[in-house]
Amino acid sequence: MKGSRKGPTPPKLLAWLNKAGPDWQPDYPFDSSEVRDEVRSGLLAEQRGLCVYCGRRLDLARAGETYHVEHFRPRRHYKPLSTTYANLFLSCGQKDEHGKPSKTCGAVKADWFDEDQHVAPDYPQCTHRFRFMLSGKIEPQVADDVGALNMIKNLRLDHPELNKDRGDVLMMIDGGDLDETDFWEPEGRFAQNYAHLVFQHLGKLLP
Template sequence: MRQINKGAEPAELTAWKAQNRASPNYCYASLTATHRLAVRNALVREQRGLCAYTGRRIDVGSCHIEHLRPQTHCEIGEDVDYRNLVASVPAPNTPQLPYGAHKKGDWPTRADEHLFVSPLSGGCADRFSFRLNGEVEARSATDNAAVETIVRLGLNDDALVQLRKAAIAATLQIRGRGPASIRIADARKRLRDLEQAEQQAGTLEPYSFVLVQALERQIQRIEKIREARGQS
């Protein structure tokens, strides 16, 4: 999970709120298709083209608007609060996925919100550790919220694990030389490129936060091997 830094809500949503705040229909269901499109555009931009929960590539046509606090548990106005909205796979009216927003459903209840690691929370990325086989676990076994969030979002669903594994393999492998064959100089450059991209504007590489961890592990592994062999 990558931390999302929320920006200003789109002007179309602000204008709609001003016109409808006193209306009994002041709720998400009353937003028009035009308003929802404007919101999706804004969300995809601020999320740098990545699904809020999974890190999959998204664009305006391949995501839906997800409520961090489920609409079922929202008070009046909370379901149109821009800070409660993120973009997530899949697109509306498409088959259910066994992970991400579809898996999350109406969780968390207000009583369970302390068990939800939101992508808006500071340092959320550091609470998850990705293995080279694509699986994810809580970085700390005592981090009950991270453990529960992995389960509730289905982050270890086989299909999603395989997508992450393929991205990791493509990053660490030199064609024709087998898995984890990347040279340390190339690994360091790839890591720098990913870190620099995070500081710049524009779309990020799918699973970029996963690839950063994979490269850091690979660099550490090579350094340990070199140290054991007495190499610099």
Template sequence: MKYIRKRQEPPEFKNWKEQANSDWQPDFRNLAGNPKEILIKALMTEQGEICCYCESRLIDGKWHIEHFKPQSDPSVDPLDYANLLCSCQANLKSGEPRHCGNLKDNWFDENLLISPLNPDCESHFAFNYDGTIKPAQEDDQKAINTIEKLGLNLNKINDFRQKAIEPFLDEEIDNAQLKVFVNGYLCLDDQQRYNPFWTTIKYLFSDLIE
């Protein structure tokens, strides 16, 4: 889980909400067209086009707008930009395992769920070279519960992480080359995207980070 630094909401999205009147009220269900496209672009940019929870690449048509605090809660404003994220998975095939926002669904307990909007979120998790994730502290119940509720240790995600790790374990790469490789991987690319499973690589090769 990579820390996401929220920015100001897009003016177009804010203006769309301010058009509320006695005949029309903005609602997440009627969000469409240009305001929605601009909103999505803003969320994607904040996250560097990786999932807010597992950090897999957000591929067209395979992600959804996520409410960290579920919109099913009457106290939550479904259009509160500070609560909006992008999570992987959209229309799932039958039998496809749910994870991240899809698995979390309407569940929420701020005492048991680590937020990617919290600056210290990354410090709660540790990774193994086989791609598995674990709490950085064995007794961190919040991390344990977050991993479970978001399905962050599913075999599918662990396999993806392991594939991201494999190139860094090439025995033909010397330490100097590995250092360049790691630091380059952790930089935004020319499309302003982060590489998938960013915090996994950061954690496992932290001694090489400049």
């Protein structure tokens, strides 16, 4: 799981939330494009441009189509958290790059949540709950970690497409065709596909 290096609530969102009163209560989706844009760009930067779950690079030009604002605790069951910044992330889906319905991550997670057995998307702790075989397969770092098993199952983090992608990346790292500089440039704001995995494999942390 990629996770995020979460920062504080951005200022425009904070001001918008503070308008709450008898006549108006904040609700999702945001009724202000300024707030929506600020939230989206803040989340993108915190996640280095990658899906919070699988770590694929988000297609920045196709917001709302190939990626969406993800409520970690789903809106349906946690309405008061629907505009809480700490509960918001970006996930790939609703469609994949070919325009087909996404088969992994937030799109399949939908309203699932287990308050007692989940992995919070805090980088790097969340990445460390998993290990990745050279084949690209994913397993919990500790075999009986029910939270990690729940995330793999409910987000389909073991989907064959993800396994293949991850296996390809690790093979190119071990073969010397790619190294960490292909996944993160110090001056860049965004990482490349599966950078969290590459850095874990190399025993390092993604900035």
